[in-house]
Amino acid sequence: MTSLYLHIPFCLRKCLYCAFSSRVAPSALHGRYVDALMCEIDFLQHHPSVQDPLKTLFIGGGTPTCIPSDQLTSIIDHCRNTFGFSAGAEISVEANPGTVDEGYCESLLMAGVNRLSMGVQSFFDEELKILGRLHTSSEAEGAILAAKRAGIANINIDLMYGLPGQTPKSWVLSLEKALSLTPQHLSLYQLMVEEGTPFQVMDGKSELLLPVEDEILEMDEITRELTENSGIIQYETSNYAIEGKQCLHNINYWENLDYLAAGAAAVSFIKGVREKRTTDPNHYIKQISTGKSVIVEEEQLTMEESFRETVIMGLRLKRGVSTKNLLTRYGLTPEKHYGSILTRLQHLGMVEQTPSHLKITDKGWPLSNQIMAELV
Ligand code: SF4
Known part of the structure; x- marks a missing residue:
């Protein structure tokens, strides 16, 4: 199985809880970054582990859909020309409400994208505001409906629970709203206050009204009941899908199998060696344009470490x-x-x-x- 992860490290605005590698950048940088990314893809073509066409491609971020659709589709076309895609390959793109409309989704579909992962996080405007999200609940719904109208038949909705001000009752309503949009896949993550985020500072000042443990347990129970009742089955700690729509790219990751990667902050894992790339897109572009390595950290696992990691994952x-x-x-x-x-x-x-x-x-x-x- 050949899997490739590509990272687009840009967002329209930084959410207050976000510890992902992403930043707000001028559109001029987007184009230069895409060119550099395609150069790294060219370079990967000669990697000894690339023998078969891609079975999965996952473009994540950041917000991949904050760059123009023609830039994103040119990356996918470049992957097709470079590696090819196997029959039935899963091609996933992460998106955020406010960055996609029906036309954008149609372009993705035409380029071969068959799975769209929409970062919604909550269907409550108040909760979205606290998270620092740019979109409203109705914009999130509109984006999902637009993707459906465009013909994307495999849609994931990302939601978060354990949010400041969230109650088991508001979690029921968010989850019910998500389920009413009949997604094929749900990713439900508990909010973690991550180091270096504005949320960490706010938490330090006791400004985040986080739900208590009993409420979290109640939310877990609600999740179990509502997902079971709607036939969307849990297959991983945070992931649920209808039969046959489990995310193949992420299963490859949880099985601790090899995957290629390209882009700023992207991490690859090949034959027990994990390689981390520079997180700064400007540095990434500079390194690529001068023919230098973008790898800033390399970790070689011993067989025993790799065994334990494979068990845990x-x-x-x-x-x-x-x-x-x-x-x-x-x-x-x-x-x-x-x-x-x-x-x-x-x-x-x-x-x-x-x-x-x-x-x-x-x-x-x-x-x-x-x-x-x-x-x-
Ligand atoms: S949209 Fe996602 S990646 Fe971008 S800042 Fe918000 S949480 Fe982070």
Whole structure:
């Protein structure tokens, strides 16, 4: 499986909670960045691990759709000309309300995009305002409807819970609104106050009215009920999909398999080596234009580290981690590696070994963070 991640590090405005690598930049920089990105794609063409056409392409950010649609589609065309796409390849683009209309989505569709991930976060204007989002709830709804009218048949909606001022009741309404738009996929993330964000400063001054733990647990329960009732099935810690619409690109990531990457701040993982690229788009462009490396950090995992990482990432999936694949890849089984720690978790009914996978049980699922902390 060949997967490629491309990063577009631009947004129209920085949200107050955001720790992603993204910035507001003049449109002149967008064009120069796209040119540099295409140069890096050319360079990747000769990577020894590229033998097959791409099975997944994921363009994330930032807000990829804050650059003009012709720039974005030229990147996709360039990938097609450089690597080719396999039959049924998944081509995903992240978008934000306020940056896409029907025409924009049609251009993406014509370029081969078959999955659009819309960052909505909340269907409450008050919550959106607190987050520093640029759009309103009705603009988010309008963007999703526009994508549907354009013919995009696989839409993800990103929502967040645990927001300042959010209550279980407002979470019900946000989630119900999202479900009423019949997305094929939902990503539901709990807000984390990240280092270096304005939210961290506000939290330090006790200015964020975050929900208490009981309310978070209630929101988790609401999520379970509402998603189950609407046939959208949880397949990963934060991800839900109707049958057949699970995100293949991210499954590749959770299975800790190789993926290529290009762009400022993009991280690739090939044969146990993780390479991080410079986060500054100006530095990225300069390095590319002078033929220098954009890699600023390289991490080579030992087999044991890689094994543990594969187990932890795989346990995020509801189906768990394939023990056969672990044996083939590392010559190791979880029993052999973890010994009594695993036996204890099994006796407590937190994890179970099916004929093919090691997985967290329904009983263990609410405690998955603690379970993973024991196995890390
Ligand atoms: S739109 Fe997304 S990437 Fe951009 S600032 Fe907001 S949270 Fe960060």
